[in-house]
Amino acid sequence: MAELIDADSLTWKTNLVEGVFNSNEALLICSIPLNLRNNSDQMIWVSNAKGVFSVKSAYFLDCLIKQQSVGEASNGVAVLLKRQIVEDGLCPICQSNEENVIHVLWNCSAAMDVWGERESPLNKWSSVYKDFRLLWLDMVNRLDVVQLDQAAVILYKIWARRNCFVFKNIFHSPLALVKSALNEVEVFHESQVRLTYVADRLLPQINAVEWRPPADPFYKLNFDAAFDSEKRLMECYALLRSIKLCHELCLYQVVLEGDAKAVVDSVNGYNNNHSWQGLLIEDIQFFMKGQADWSLKFTKRHGNKAAHIVAKLGMYLDSESVWIEEGPQEVLSITLLEKPCTV
Numbered sequence: 001m002a003e004l005i006d007a008d009s010l011t012w013k014t015n016l017v018e019g020v021f022n023s024n025e026a027l028l029i030c031s032i033p034l035n036l037r038n039n040s041d042q043m044i045w046v047s048n049a050k051g052v053f054s055v056k057s058a059y060f061l062d063c064l065i066k067q068q069s070v071g072e073a074s075n076g077v078a079v080l081l082k083r084q085i086v087e088d089g090l091c092p093i094c095q096s097n098e099e100n101v102i103h104v105l106w107n108c109s110a111a112m113d114v115w116g117e118r119e120s121p122l123n124k125w126s127s128v129y130k131d132f133r134l135l136w137l138d139m140v141n142r143l144d145v146v147q148l149d150q151a152a153v154i155l156y157k158i159w160a161r162r163n164c165f166v167f168k169n170i171f172h173s174p175l176a177l178v179k180s181a182l183n184e185v186e187v188f189h190e191s192q193v194r195l196t197y198v199a200d201r202l203l204p205q206i207n208a209v210e211w212r213p214p215a216d217p218f219y220k221l222n223f224d225a226a227f228d229s230e231k232r233l234m235e236c237y238a239l240l241r242s243i244k245l246c247h248e249l250c251l252y253q254v255v256l257e258g259d260a261k262a263v264v265d266s267v268n269g270y271n272n273n274h275s276w277q278g279l280l281i282e283d284i285q286f287f288m289k290g291q292a293d294w295s296l297k298f299t300k301r302h303g304n305k306a307a308h309i310v311a312k313l314g315m316y317l318d319s320e321s322v323w324i325e326e327g328p329q330e331v332l333s334i335t336l337l338e339k340p341c342t343v
């Protein structure tokens, strides 16, 4: 194992890992974060928030495993994945009705699971529609503009999920589908703030913006994370990556700022947490202590807008992306709004 790690830079020897393992395994291995403090290994219990084993946490884990196995049997996804594509015109997902547009997008039980999700804009609807035109007319009449956008993206994603199932045998959960649709609509709306619109409304907007530049000669680095689950752990990773970036850029006076209050408080306070998250906090504290002019501050979410949008964009990237000087188009409107604060 040690041979796969570069002892000086404490990074994976990517070329060696790729030479020894297949591409998926290599990707997985290289994505495992390495301990940056060179301290000894320790055993942690991952099913407890503090990384400590207790009978109670083992009991909850047992319940969770049982629940998952019941869930798999009842939603039938495992069974569906084993089925071959049939040529009888039946819906390839539920196999019990003729496959047509309104069935796939609305009447199929798999589609109803999506629309019934708590965050779906249509989760209280129970109407039955004979064709898609009637459904769409009803949507246009009953939904506001944002909800209609969300519904349109969900419709597209239900269709794309059906194709993904037929051609790749992969079936995404209703929750993952709805979440990714809502994220995309949010990113889309943020990127649609037009410059002319900004110019017209600049003054009232300035009062609402809370991001503030650091005092000279400090740099400010805003961080955020977006993920389907384990948000706090991801926020730790985002902060750790931000810190490494400051190191790489040789910045000595830095204000790190994020809206992850629990993470910021843990790093600035006393940490006796031995979970994965706790170990990451230790890494972060170790780095922060080595830099006299670095500080970590909490800001509310609207003071961290650009980082928030970039984090959401990151969910759709396959590999790390770094922009120097100019950022992605989607955050341009936010940074332009915040720019007057620096004057």
Ligand SMILES: [Zn+2]
Pocket: 091, 092, 093, 094, 095, 096, 097, 103, 104, 107, 108, 109, 110
């Ligand atoms: Zn069906």
